Amino acid sequence: MPAATRAGVWLRRLTSRAAAPYWQAAPLALVFAFFFVLPLVVTVIVSLWRYNEYSITPALVGDNYASVFSGCLAELPRLCLTFKTYLSTLKFCVLAWALTLLLGFTVAYFLAFHVRSLTAQMALFLVCTIPFWTSNVIRMISWVPLLGRNGLVNSFLIGAGLTREPFTWLLFSDFSVVLAFVHLYTMFMLVPIFNSMSRIDRALLEAARDAGASGWQALWNVVVPLSKPGIVIGSIFVVTMVMGDYVTIGVMGGQQIASVGKIIQVQLSYLQFPLAAANAVVLLAAVLMVIAAMTRLVDVRKEL
């Protein structure tokens, strides 16, 4: 076939109807390839390089991964650094997830089923977003004057004669970290659940009532199963954000509570890029496993 006709065939193929979806998907695919796939590939590549204090050199070694897991088997049953850190991160995940789920579900339920008018629903929904008008960091730092040794809560408790010494566990503790997580992330749980709930056909609830179900039974057997996609989507948001977090844990934990993100950050600050990259890859694998487990419980795509 002469070159001119071959080009013509290609041109026809590219402009044909069948090619249209690919063109439509191309812009987003390109953005993803450039800002997501490429950095990820680079991270994986760098995680196999060698480094010292002053330089990093291309190589293909597993030293960094060995270093991440060093002592993990030998020191059993004592937990090695990596396991201990993942356990602590997982603890924050579970606490933040359970509390945001409880709060998010309750608020979403109230908004979806108890507020009758659409206008009131929208107004209250907007009220929930008010904290998001300021930045993440400001929202965290504002806890400090409230919970600190000389903060509002402690001054009030001492003033009211309820305690003599200020409570120091209010700030720079597990408590303050979880509190900040709940404050920051409840919205990410609330929105998808609210979205799922507002699609529930009200006739189903009436039918449950007519069939003799109590309020709790209707909630558990009708509302919860139908809100599952929202719950799973919200859970994915919260869990992934807590797993990778180091800023909240750093600021609210007084920089002395471990998290996987914190370890990566310390390594980056000492220019140990390959080691940090290896840690990031391990973290990514862990998060993907958690998400896989969650989507296994509920097939989000089918339910949407």
Place this chain on the structure above:
Amino acid sequence: MVVESLGLHKYRDKGNMTKAEIDLTTKALIEAKKAGQFRAFWKDFNESVNLMASGEVVIQSMWSPAVTKVRSMGVPCIYQPLKEGYRAWAAGFGLPKTLSGKKLDAAYDFINWFLSGWAGAFLNRQGYYSAVLDTAKAQMEPYEWAYWMEGKPAEKDIKAPDGTLLEKAGAVRDGGSFEARMGAVACWNAVMDENDYMVRKWNEFIAA
């Protein structure tokens, strides 16, 4: 310095510890952490100032300008020299070998300017020490030099580089003269030979 003070171990060089010494130090740190010694750690100037000014911590390792900042907020704060000595650090310029021609000349011009006195006097008035003291001295008033470098009582009010009042006349610098302070450096902050191991143990300390 704490470990030495407790009589647990005498380091050959605290700025370049062996693995065993890092282990020992980390163990001591973890014990102190478990006993509730540490309230919070800081990573930048303002964090250290806020921790002190809000009363979250009552004693901490701070940079001298940070102490000055706390004081200027009306919170009494003292820079207390320790009998164990000072922890010291130094910063210098490094030129990449890729520099050449005009860029290299410009870099040297900058360094020459930096060492020519004005910047040195600025650093000295912040409580740091500049690399070339003679040129800095020429840019400072004799009473300033006497206060900052010779450890003598201030003849006049001492002002920060931005003009805010630091000390009233009569005050003496903590730790005394340049010789007295630099002669008492117990430890230089440096990248250790066992840097990798040190970072790992630091992460273990955070996780403890």
